[in-house]
Amino acid sequence: MTLQYTSPSTIPKIVADLRASFRTHRTQSLEFRKEQLRALQRGVEEFRGEFEAAIKADLNRSSVMDVSIVAHTIQGTLDKLDDMTADRETAGLNELDKSFVRLSPLGTVLIIGPWNFPVMLVLDPLIGAIAAGNTCVVKPSEVSENSSAAVTRMLTKFMDPTVVQVVNGGVEETTVLLKERFDHIFFTGNTMVGRIVMEAASKHLTPVTLELGGKCPALITEHTDIAVAAQRIAHWKTLNAGQACISVDYVLCPKNLQEDLIKSVIGVWHEVFGKDFRNSDSYGRIVSKKQFDRISKLLKAAEKQNKIVFGGKSEAGNLYVEPTIVTDVTEHDELMQSEIFAPILPIINYETFDEALNIINGQEHPLSVNLFSDNQDQINRDESLPFGGVGHSGMGRYHGKYSIETFSHSRAVMIRNQSGL
Incomplete structure (x- = not known):
């Protein structure tokens, strides 16, 4: 199976369109986020057999664990999304004020996946990014081309293209992608490439999550x-x-x-x-x-x-x-x-x-x-x-509510009492 690479010349427009989509505030709605998660859920179930065959072709192993974990994460996120995104009340300047912390989506985020778990470690962070209300560019690994092609077909078929877009390619395409400004970059891979991702992100002061590895x-x-x-x-x-x-x-x-x-x-x-x-x-x-x-x-x-x-x-x-x-x-x-x-x-x-x-x-x-x-x-x-995840093994965290927090900004909100200063 041949993985179709994305034309580098189209990448800036892909990012710009997703950013424009985010600014319509569609993804702010919890119900809209749930719709996207349910669509992803249907896609994972329909493509279960194709994922199995693709991972077998790429790595000669079963994908049962990969798909099961993704399916479990989607359902768990749907079940708890209201609670995980609820405002958290806190003390204000005085007892008459109302203060709380609200999780606000960051904007347009980039998820770069690895080849060793090419389905699970692409879709798992994507679940958190969608649940947090972001628009997303997904870049699967070109090394595990069968799995990445299957992920591309599934996301293209089931996800709203104004919310999720896939970019495929190697060094050239990834280099062009990293020149774009994102509101968060989530990378899973080795330390050497992690440095490249972090350097590119620093030019736009973009926060990163790096899931690397090390000698465990x-x-x-x-x-x-x-x-x-x-x-x-x-x-x-x-x-x-x-x-x-x-x-x-x-x-x-x-x-x-x-x-x-x-x-x-x-x-x-x-x-x-x-x-x-x-x-x-x-x-x-x-x-x-x-x-x-x-x-x-x-x-x-x-x-x-x-x-x-x-x-x-x-x-x-x-x-x-x-x-x-x-x-x-x-x-x-x-x-x-x-x-x-x-x-x-x-x-x-x-x-x-x-x-x-x-x-x-x-x-x-x-x-x-x-x-x-x-x-x-x-x-x-x-x-x-x-x-x-410290130093060479990475930075940041995800899974469950931590995924939503990773792709959100904890915004402080204070509503002053009308009689206050």
Whole structure:
């Protein structure tokens, strides 16, 4: 399936038309927003099968989770929209005044989606933007072209074109798009492109939400239930073939627990995918040759150092990378220099809990930290670790009411009593 790119010359008019539409105040109406959400709901349901086929073609995995989460989010937003957008009363200058905070839509916003979850991570922020009363330009990823084409067809068919428009393309089209002035830019992707988005936004003083990633660690302690930890680590490392922003990037593990952990992780993988991962219908593939080549370099570096203890096979023809475990990893190894975004699991040994914390804190802020322990003192210590979208892992937040707040301005309103000054 070929993704039809948008002509760069049409992009300024697309943005201008959406901005003009916003200024008609149509999207201020809660009922209008609900109509758009219901239209999106119908579109997601009708295109469920097409999304499934597209994601299978792009990434060789199921889209059940993606579509289910989007459908659940739409319904939840519809159910609670009145409450989530209601004015919040607050104290005024005196008891005779009426003061409240009102969530006002920002205007015309840009949503740039990623290729790893090309349906869910485009439509999920769009739900919040629509619910908040904005007009929206949606830019799906050109890498996952089958999924992006399906999203484009669905949005074009079901959404009001004066509210939602889709722009498709690569670097050229995105560059032209980022030259336009938006009232908010929501970007999901890697840190390098996040910098480009933020620099472009700064020229118009446009606020941004950056959902990035980072090297998310899993910390194994002497107080860990190895079976439970292995189950969760194995799942996250192979979800979408490791191409997920909150995938476990590396494991910190005491040396004496390493063998049991490795055996348990391999056991989970074999239970889920069988002995031959390549022939499993549920094991994903790398999204593109460019990404495959990047991952191959990491595998070759680890193989050269004789550090691969499980897996390591790959096939360029079908973009297959076997789940791989690498041991004796240090902070200086190539695997530790950037987010892996692949089914490769490095294990770093440590001696003391403080040493493990120092290794984590020596990296850029991750999007998540996974601590496996039933020791309350260690759990309390974990509160000092960096967590969430901070620095290189991003900024801002969304989901549920936070999506609406992200795409809104909290406007202070005070109605003075007529007898006041």
